[in-house]
Amino acid sequence: MRRADRLFELVQLIRGRRLSTAAWLAQRLEVSERTIYRDVADLQAQGVPIEGEAGVGYRLGAGFDLPPLMFTATEAQALVASVRMAQGWMGPQLARGAEGALSKILAVLPGLERAAAESVPLYAPEVAIDATTRAHLESAQHAAEQRHKLHIRYRDLKDQTSERVVRPLACTYWGRLWTLTAWCESRDDFRTFRVDRIEHLEPLNERFRDEPGKTLADLLRRIETEMTERSAAVDA
Structure with missing residues (x-):
């Protein structure tokens, strides 16, 4: 992975969680914790409002955002699979919410990515909970x-x-x-x-x-x- 791509992905990971430790980020990006510390320092120097410190964790400061990204075919398939599994495992309210969110995502996908996502051959029957x-x-x-x-x-x-x-x-x-x-x-x-x-x-x-x-x-x-x-x- 190019360093520019890694830095971009690093910001995405941090903004997606309340608090991300260097160990977790290093595992996700398949680099050392030392590399994470260096990358975070470089991003902070460039003005990205990453809060936190080594040994505690990082989070993204309020008011910072990146432009929306289009999902890849694999990411869209993962979303469909996740919603199908969630519908069998979660309560009715969350299941309906997940399905509604997925519908909004599918509506803006290009034709090929949408077709690939909807055809993913993974289903989850409803869990028998009284x-x-x-x-x-x-x-x-x-x-x-x-x-x-x-x-x-x-x-x-x-x-x-x-x-x-x-x-x-x-x-x-x-x-x-x-x-x-x-x-x-x-x-x-x-x-x-x-x-x-x-x-x-x-x-x-x-x-x-x-x-x-x-x-x-x-x-x-x-x-x-x-x-x-x-x-x-x-x-x-």
Whole structure:
């Protein structure tokens, strides 16, 4: 990849996320972290408002944008495949939204790219989720977006029931089931709950703000650290 193309792609990656670490950017662009640090410094020197620093992460400052780009045939195919999978996995509201967004994208594609995208031979049947689990999933997703705390009654694998107040951080699909990742105020730590084992879920009026040590980014860093330490112990 030419350096000019890499710099352009670097800006695209940074503007597409709230915070991008040098390690993640290096992996996506298949270069070293040192190269990312140098490229970011060069972009900043050219006036691109990239905020952040090494070891923390980068984000694009407000008010900066690039002209819209046309999707390649492969990118358009990926979008179609993603929407078809999402329609089977997500709730009705998000599925309809994804389909509507895709329709707008397809409408502006050139004929050949549009034909290639619509003919991608990949489909995903609807995941069999009972009505209660789907309703809990949609409520949890909405609460995570709106930063509302949740009161849940949860039955674990030992059939023990507990009442919790949690801060919903993310919902994750594992191929057969959905889980809710949250900061549990009852346990003062991160917890993951199977959505199909939530017996009662009630969004609370109380909102929460990101606090150090209680965010999804903190959990991901903890997992990454534990994996690194485990790998180092195996290699030792």
